[in-house]
Amino acid sequence: MWTLSGFSDEISPDLDEQAALVEKLGMSSVEFRSAWETTVLDLDAEQLSRAKEILDAHGLAVSSIGSPIGKIFVDEDFAVHLDRARHAVDVAHHFGAPYIRVFSFFIRPGDDPDDHRDEVLRRMRAVADVAEEGGVILLHENEKEIYGDVPRRCVDILDSVGSPNLRAAWDAANFVQVGVRPFTEGYASIRPHLEYVQIKDAHLADGEVCAAGRGDGEIAETVRALHRDGFDGYFSLEPHLSKAHSLGGFSGPDLFTEAWQAFTDLLKSEGMEYR
Numbered sequence: 001m002w003t004l005s006g007f008s009d010e011i012s013p014d015l016d017e018q019a020a021l022v023e024k025l026g027m028s029s030v031e032f033r034s035a036w037e038t039t040v041l042d043l044d045a046e047q048l049s050r051a052k053e054i055l056d057a058h059g060l061a062v063s064s065i066g067s068p069i070g071k072i073f074v075d076e077d078f079a080v081h082l083d084r085a086r087h088a089v090d091v092a093h094h095f096g097a098p099y100i101r102v103f104s105f106f107i108r109p110g111d112d113p114d115d116h117r118d119e120v121l122r123r124m125r126a127v128a129d130v131a132e133e134g135g136v137i138l139l140h141e142n143e144k145e146i147y148g149d150v151p152r153r154c155v156d157i158l159d160s161v162g163s164p165n166l167r168a169a170w171d172a173a174n175f176v177q178v179g180v181r182p183f184t185e186g187y188a189s190i191r192p193h194l195e196y197v198q199i200k201d202a203h204l205a206d207g208e209v210c211a212a213g214r215g216d217g218e219i220a221e222t223v224r225a226l227h228r229d230g231f232d233g234y235f236s237l238e239p240h241l242s243k244a245h246s247l248g249g250f251s252g253p254d255l256f257t258e259a260w261q262a263f264t265d266l267l268k269s270e271g272m273e274y275r
Contacts, residue, residue, distance in 0.1 A: 002267075002274040005029035005063035006199075006237035006260070010251040013037045015051055019058040021253050025260050028275060030055065031236045032095060033066030041067055041088055048094055055095070062095035063234045064139060064196065069127060070103030074116045074147065078123055085127045089134035099196060099234075101169055102127060102138045104148035104157055113147045120147040121160050128163035139169035139196045149178050151186035158193040167195035171238070172217030173202035173209055183218035187225060197226070197235045199263050209240045209249075211262035220266060227272055235274070237263065 008018035008030040015035040067088045107113045131138045148154045175182040201215035212219045239259035240249035
């Protein structure tokens with residue numbers, strides 16, 4: 001049975017409000033990216049303890065730490081960032097989260113991403129080593145303006161690093177925003193690495209984000225194929241229906257609920273069970 005999760009900071013900056021709506025919607029997990037207008041990796045010890053208490057009180061697990069690891073330019077200092085990745089592992093352990101979302105470094109405007117391949121792979125190997133030591137799984141999310149923005153380069157990272165602790169998080173909307181038809185052009189090559197699915201959709205014409213099934217993200221085709229393949233994992237709502245920026249997005253409670261409704265309606269129409 002598939003498990004629904006979501007970036008609950010899209011509901012509200014307040015973690016109590018986030019947790020209350022997620023519980024009301026019948027979801028059992030959240031993807032923890034921020035609370036109280038502070039990114040998860042910048043929460044202090046007291047805030048982390050309070051966050052765990054709130055989530056536990058609502059019966060919510062943390063499916064993944066929605067970290068910004070890898071969201072620096074490929075030519076920026078890496079040593080400090082690698083220490084931040086080690087902290088991300090500690091945060092994952094604090095919440096009992098099996099996964100940490102990561103990215104493969106922003107490329108400067110005008111540069112050819114392929115010119116930076118060696119440095120990207122060096123860095124991704126280093127963060128994979130941290131994950132292996134810490135016993136967590138990194139989820140590389142395809143994102144615009146990073147090295148791993150299109151299927152070919154996503155697969156290159158995963159094949160070349162070759163770590164069981166570095167897997168793929170699938171984001172259909174992000175593929176659409178770089179001109180890729182996700183299922184048609186990416187599913188077959190990424191599926192062997194695919195561990196986790198982010199749920200948002202977008203229109204090819206202008207890149208505008210929309211609720212699942214209302215754009216060109218081929219969401220229905222993807223979930224059907226995952227069902228045939230025996231996928232058993234998380235689907236994490238990341239609606240971005242109000243605003244989006246380089247470190248996240250926001251929807252508000254009503255639009256988050258709309259995104260949840262759109263995706264669960266799609267699953268029901270396909271006869272797929274979820275929790």
